[in-house]
Amino acid sequence: MSATAPATPLLAVRGVKTYYGNIIALKGVDVDIHEGEIVTLIGANGAGKSTLMMTICGAPQARDGTVRFAGRDITRLPTHEIMRLRIAQSPEGRRIFPRMSVYENLQMGAALEGGSHFAADLERMFEMFPRLKERIHQRGGTLSGGEQQMLAIARALMSRPRLLLLDEPSLGLAPLVVRQIFDAIRLLNETEGLTVFLVEQNAYHALKLAHRGYVMVNGVITMSGTGADLLARPEVRSAYLDGGH
Structure with missing residues (x-):
């Protein structure tokens, strides 16, 4: 991957608000993923991580904001049409x-x-x-x-x-298996340039793997940066790495 990211993201999420009935789950989320990147989204249970993943796939659809893929607005497309654009998802719970x-x-x-x-x-x-x-x-x-x-x-x-969405791939797995899966993701990215958006509770593994990361709290992106930058931030360490939840 080149040091300078291309101007137009492969996936651009802008101001996305998603609701379950009258309950707002995503409160104006902005996320960019460029071609050839591994980007991770970390956060506690119930932060809205899986909701963002599902909103990208069109179920549920965003009530406000836009989701664009390869320059095309996919916000209102049904899920089967989104999948045909070469977005694939490995959902939570397999x-x-x-x-x-x-x-x-x-x-x-x-x-x-x-x-x-x-x-x-x-x-x-x-x-x-x-x-x-x-x-x-x-x-x-x-x-x-x-x-x-x-x-x-x-x-x-x-x-x-063209874009692989992975939702909690390490959930409930033994450390050896987790390492195997993360090694496979890294290899695909390095050898084939696969773009990956990874939602993961295992913040340490996710940030070590990712080029960039976002932190989500209660449906809001609160921090972003390179994987290494986020790993080094005291607030990330205390909340997600040092026995915090």
Whole structure:
């Protein structure tokens, strides 16, 4: 990634307000993600992190503000049309197809891309996550938590996204598995230039991985900076790194 970020972000969130009924969850959020970046959003439970991720994907839609992707206003587009623009999401809680095999889950991921690169992409996923190759004919619902997370990410990658949205990929996983998943994200970014927006409660791992980060508190962005800058800030350390929540 070049030192000077391009003028136009790949993803630009401007003044976004999202509601659940009469309750405002996002209170005028601004976020930029440039091509080739890993950007993370950290914050406590209930801060609005997952709501922002879902708002980018159109469910729920922002009531105010705009979401632009590759220069196009996607704020009012339905989710299936947003996905066709080569945005892929690995949602919180994995949400794989539990009755389908690993192979069938990956086929579903490739459906948007058209399947023309299926064999090559399948091999790439198995190189990145060898456990999935061992479990290729096993039902998704019978996999371990770590294997399900690998499958959720691999399924998203099968669509050859321009932007990968990852929501809490480390949640509930053993440290060794977390390291594997974060190493895979770093490798994809370094070797293929994949742009990643990562929502994560594990602030230390997320900020170590990310080029830039944002901190969200109660639906508001309160801080932003490089991953290293945020790691060094006392208020971030006390709230998210030194045993705080």
